[in-house]
Amino acid sequence: MSEVDVTTGGRLLDVEDLHVEFRTRDGVAKVLNGVSYHVDAGETLAVLGESGSGKSVTAQTVMGILDTPPGHVTGGRIRYGGEDLLQATEERRRLLRGDSMAMIFQDALSALNPVYTVGFQIAEQLRTRRGMSRKDATARAVELLDMVKIPNAKQRVKEFPHQFSGGMRQRAMIAMSLALDPQLLIADEPTTALDVTVQAQIMDLLDELRRERGMGLILITHDLGVVAEVADRIVVMYAGRIVESADAHGLYARPGHPYTEGLMRSIPRLDLAGQDLATIEGLPPNLMRIPSGCPFHPRCPRAADPCRDTVPEQHDLGAGRTSACHFAEELIKSE
């Protein structure tokens, strides 16, 4: 195993300039166009973006579960504990999955196998990967279900996924993903399908487990509220690029990219009931025909000449913040 010292809050994962394209019958969609981010042990990185921004594809590429075809990695590096995962053998990556990094998904019902008990599915990896006996593995599965606060875990371990409620299934998924003590957990829209009262329970649980285990957590979501409550750092994605990267407080206090600004203004807030919501005009781009220059320029209220033909670099805004906007500095300074 490649062990990273989690106690020091060391760098766990470094994604550098990742490019992925989907080759389909209709053409080539450039899904990721140079994505870079990193996660340290014990921190929560939120990846924020709308459908089609590439947030899930990045995670799938990191996990090594990208469907190929149609997906092809065309460039970049994924460093995990000093090792480039894109160069690693499939066998090596299989060993890393579960042991070092694990992932949970939005739809826990389709992520679980309907014909096996929840306990069997948790115990299975303990048996194959840790060589535990059926009895020991099941006992451990009960402990894990207990850890994710499923009441009456001894009974529940024998039940099938359809006997669990939505929130319970997501808890079971979390238990399963943590069975082999990974250092990195990727949660892809873990609460999107859940009701708000249950969502709050699950987010609390994830946050607690991250703290206890010193795990790195990548939280993929489109919900600006959820992000504000748990994230340490945030990267905002648009059309397969990172448009802004900042600490949570800084980002919400003053967005450094017009897209982030637009997103913030378009959420209906409970505490600010207004008449008209600000909107981002137009639609996200078709990834087969990404606009020239800054991909956001056709929808951007600040778009000027350079935006139409020059792809903006990442502007360093200090304090660990970057923004891929030609006018990033002005945005941060302006009121």
Place this chain on the structure above:
Amino acid sequence: MSEPILQVRDLVKHFPITRGVLFQRTIGHVRAVDGVSFDLNKGETLGIVGESGCGKSTLAQVLMRLEKPTSGSATFEGRDMFAMKGPELRKLRRDMQIVLQDPYTSLNPRRTVGDIVGEPFEIHPEVAPKGERRRRVQELLDVVGLNPEHIHRYPHQFSGGQRQRIGIARALALKPKVIVCDEPVSALDVSIQAQVMNLLGELQQEFGLSYVFIAHDLGVVRHLSDRVGVMYLGRMVEVGTGEQIYQHPQHPYTQALLSSVPVPDPALRGKREVIRLSGDVPSPADPPSGCRFRTRCWKAQDRCAEEAPALEVRLGEHPAACHFAEERPQLLA
């Protein structure tokens, strides 16, 4: 206050649970909607919030007369909706329209946008004579912010937000008075959601529409609604103006719901009062006795198990169905 256009009283919809193939017998009921009353005034938006399984969509189906109510009554402009038939029912079908959640499955993929938006005119030819239909459809597309030239396109050629606009155009075709919106923006991305919400607001102003706006997102409901009703397991637990419900919630469930909504402001992290409900919503096939929320309520006492609390004004100015209703402000910030 203007007069109510829709009055609903003690509406109940139970679905039988049956067992057996040849000899079906009823072994229980899912109490999807179990005694809901409200008024919808002309030109106003009544928001209905609640979590999955609380009966809000069944309520929409019953209001549209797509499902027969088990009991209870509803009047539209003073006339009994459920007794209507013949020409009167046809008129009602014109006056009340619905916009559904999923813009992907609620539009027929084999028909063009023109066919979809124009179909209501086939059934109600009195609204637009044949020669005028194409023009009417194009007008409607324009009203909802779509390009009228796209009348010959198919639904798959549009994005999710645009499809929802098509659904709205279809609902507007017959110049309805009431539109029931069943989670109209839940499937959309934030930036698109805001566009559709603004559109719904503009259309209301322009055509004097009344909305029953059903959603699980408290922020969305707050934004569009004049009054809000909170549902839990088939019952309305609290009704009031946006201000009353969001700033002065009295029912413990409303309070918990508001406290659970993440606020997009990291500065408030750890500073808000947090109420975390334990467990899940009980099954509507076997709801708890007395107050349905008591199994998850921190205030529950013996009385709650014995006596179902009525939805009535106990303090302040708006009704809440809790024996121990009390105000708890500042849940939001």
